[in-house]
Amino acid sequence: MSNELQRFVVFGIELLLSFGLIIWMRSSQRGQREPWSFIFKILAFGALTAVLAAIVQLKYSFKLPDLNQTNPSLVSHYGTWLEILNNFSASLIEELGKYMLGVFSLLSTRHNHKMSDTILYLIIIGLGFALVEDAIFLANPDTVPLVRLMSFYLHSGTSAIIGYSLGRYKFGLAGYKELLVAVVSAVSLHFAFNLTTMIADPTTSLVLAFAIALFISLQIFILFRRTMIEEYGVELRAQRIRHTHLLNTEHLTRIA
Secondary structure, three states, X not given: OOHHHHHHHHHXXXXXXXXXXXXXXXXXXXXXXXXXXXXXXXXXXXXXXXXXXXHHHHHHOOOHHHHHHHOHHHHHHHHHHHHHHHHHHHHHHHHXXXXXXXXXXXXXXXXXXXXXXXXXXXXHHHXXXXXXXXXXXXXXOOOOHHHHHHHHHHHHHHHHHHHHHHHHHHOOOOOHHHHHHHHHHHHHHXXXXXXXXXXXXXXXXXXHHHHHHHXXXXXXXXXXXXXXXXXXXXXXXXXXXXXXXXXXXXXXXXXX
């Protein structure tokens, strides 16, 4: 299979995985389902965030080929560190972009009724982000298609980590500390994945990238299910409180 066909197939797989994941989460037993129009709107927001993040990175990252022409001694001494800094800044910009989009577009929306809504929407933001980023990279003939497929799982998984804590924060189960830990964890895992691309041995690089991507992608299913369990517990406690309040009211009515 030619490289061009591989890149086309990988992007097709990503599209199928994206909508399969959305359908699975949307059809889970969570009560009222989100309108498709809003889901596509969130996907578009994630895609726009990817474009803005790419513009920022292109404008402000260290361009090593250009630096090598203008200041070869700097690249020879600090080239590896500059590349590491590029990878870290990319991880930070992308995860902060998804987090800020979640804060300003999701916490106050009328479609956000439950904790599972919040994590669902953040995962969809990650999917939109990954699809646009991978479309850009897969247009390059030098791109390794399998690495981009793993990157697809990376973005949706780190979004799940942020969305889990953001949902808990919205409904009063977490504070700023948990939010900070979630964002730092997402950035750190993203950075670890990016670092694997710097490993000279292609087999080692691919194995480590796969291990990190697998760990991160598992968070989608683990945290989404955990959210639903916690959500069910919150609803049960609320029902008990309402039931107790009703009994107390009836008791006071009889005494009066």
